[in-house]
Amino acid sequence: MNIKYIKHKTKKCCICKEPLDVMIQPETGKILYDGGNNAEPVMKGRCCNSCDNEVVLSVRLELFHKRLLKGENNGNKEHI
Numbered sequence: 001m002n003i004k005y006i007k008h009k010t011k012k013c014c015i016c017k018e019p020l021d022v023m024i025q026p027e028t029g030k031i032l033y034d035g036g037n038n039a040e041p042v043m044k045g046r047c048c049n050s051c052d053n054e055v056v057l058s059v060r061l062e063l064f065h066k067r068l069l070k071g072e073n074n075g076n077k078e079h080i
Ligand SMILES: [Zn+2]
Pocket: 013, 014, 015, 016, 017, 018, 047, 048, 049, 050, 051, 052
């Protein structure tokens, strides 16, 4: 399936304030998804694809590593 991204007319990214990305089907112009990405733990709200990849992901990784260093997984048999 072909997918194209256009800019949202009203919804804005809560991090960079640029319009959110809207996923559309190029042939029909049908909107497939326009809800943005979960911006937590950076912000409470929705963010665009580039912030999700560049900002949110790195903060999540950072938190994940901090948790590992603190040994919060002690006693937890789960392997990562
Ligand atoms: Zn953004």
